Amino acid sequence: MENIMTNRLDRGFFKYQKEFEDKALDVLRGGWYVLGKEVSAFEQEFADYVGAKYAVGLGNGLDALWIAFRVLGIGKGDEVIVQGNTYIASVMGITINGATPVFVEPDEYFNIDASKIEEKITDKTKAILVVHLYGQASNMTPVVELCKKYNLRLVEDCAQSHGAKHKGQTTGTFGDIGCFSFYPSKNLGAFGDGGAIVTNDKKIADDVKVFRNYGSEKRYYNRVVGTNSRLDEIQAGLLRVRLSHMQELEDEKREICNRYLKELNNPLIELPKIREGSTHIWHQFVIKCETRDDLIEYLNKKNISTIIHYPIPPHLSEAYQYLGVKEGSLPITEKYAKTVLSIPLYNGLTKEEQDYVIEALNAYKL
Ligand SMILES: *Cc1c(COP(=O)(O)O)cnc(C)c1O
Numbered sequence: 245m246e247n248i249m250t251n252r253l254d255r256g257f258f259k260y261q262k263e264f265e266d267k268a269l270d271v272l273r274g275g276w277y278v279l280g281k282e283v284s285a286f287e288q289e290f291a292d293y294v295g296a297k298y299a300v301g302l303g304n305g306l307d308a309l310w311i312a313f314r315v316l317g318i319g320k321g322d323e324v325i326v327q328g329n330t331y332i333a334s335v336m337g338i339t340i341n342g343a344t345p346v347f348v349e350p351d352e353y354f355n356i357d358a359s360k361i362e363e364k365i366t367d368k369t370k371a372i373l374v375v376h377l378y379g380q381a382s383n384m385t386p387v388v389e390l391c392k393k394y395n396l397r398l399v400e401d402c403a404q405s406h407g408a409k410h411k412g413q414t415t416g417t418f419g420d421i422g423c424f425s426f427y428p429s430k431n432l433g434a435f436g437d438g439g440a441i442v443t444n445d446k447k448i449a450d451d452v453k454v455f456r457n458y459g460s461e462k463r464y465y466n467r468v469v470g471t472n473s474r475l476d477e478i479q480a481g482l483l484r485v486r487l488s489h490m491q492e493l494e495d496e497k498r499e500i501c502n503r504y505l506k507e508l509n510n511p512l513i514e515l516p517k518i519r520e521g522s523t524h525i526w527h528q529f530v531i532k533c534e535t536r537d538d539l540i541e542y543l544n545k546k547n548i549s550t551i552i553h554y555p556i557p558p559h560l561s562e563a564y565q566y567l568g569v570k571e572g573s574l575p576i577t578e579k580y581a582k583t584v585l586s587i588p589l590y591n592g593l594t595k596e597e598q599d600y601v602i603e604a605l606n607a608y609k610l
Pocket residue numbers: 304305306307330331333334375401403404425426427437438439
């Protein structure tokens with residue numbers, strides 16, 4: 245068997261090749277390349293898809309996060325609660341503004357353990373950042389209640405959860421701002437960088453629109469010191485094509501994962517669990533294994549690639565040593581970093597490849 249990659253993007257492109265190519269040429273020939281009609285149309289379509297009033301296109305997902313906290317006025321001296329086991333960008337979105345991340349352990353679904361949030365709230369806490377990790381919607385009901393009780397802002401990192409729902413409500417719409425990435429490997433991926441925030445608050449949407457373009461409301465009149473984080477026309481156009489096929493793309497991935505859930509039966513491998521009331525859009529299929537590094541080597545020999553999301557939790561990364569959160573202080577987070585493994589999953593993974601992966605995993609022994 246040819247090497248099976250953990251993720252590959254070419255098959256997703258070829259699936260709709262003609263539509264993507266037509267759209268790209270259309271934009272190129274249109275003569276307008278940044279913040280134009282494709283971006284406006286995408287913003288409207290994406291807001292409708294998520295079920296929010298407004299979407300604002302941005303340069304990438306990290307910008308969506310830090311700009312979210314910036315327009316909410318959260319910075320130096322403020323604390324933001326976030327789960328320990330996340331991609332480092334979630335944490336950078338907080339610290340770029342000078343605010344301090346306060347880490348909470350995850351639950352068995354890899355999302356924030358809502359029952360452990362309250363003990364971390366102090367008089368400096370200004371917001372909770374919920375990350376719907378790997379594509380499964382978090383347990384939002386208790387989080388929303390805590391935000392009301394303590395008057396906290398709620399921001400969602402939906403970089404991995406486009407369209408995932410909790411109790412019928414789409415992630416990104418539970419609080420003040422939902423932050424999205426359209427990095428090529430995400431479930432709604434562009435062909436380069438892209439991101440967006442969604443919100444139901446007109447003032448927030450307007451502030452982000454101004455902020456993304458040098459703080460300028462009207463050309464060359466600058467209200468605030470903003471940044472340059474604009475979505476390209478060509479990316480917005482290609483995202484519109486992909487968005488129009490989201491349901492079938494999501495269904496295809498779910499079908500693969502349902503097979504994995506049904507047919508993987510190795511006692512050495514723990515399968516991901518789905519929370520009652522939440523949907524999972526399967527950004528990643530993440531298993532746990534006590535002998536993970538041995539399993540990686542075994543799969544490598546069989547030409548199956550895997551990735552660890554993520555081998556070093558943010559609090560143990562070199563970049564965040566200054567926070568002084570010591571090893572051992574987040575045992576569940578740290579344990580996940582040592583045992584999780586993402587197995588091959590992408591649109592276009594063939595039946596034969598799925599069979600091969602399932603057989604290999606089931607045949608693994610110590
Ligand atoms: C990808 C990702 C981001 C950052 O998005 P970029 O577009 O790469 O900046 C943030 N948070 C999470 C959870 C992500 O997976």
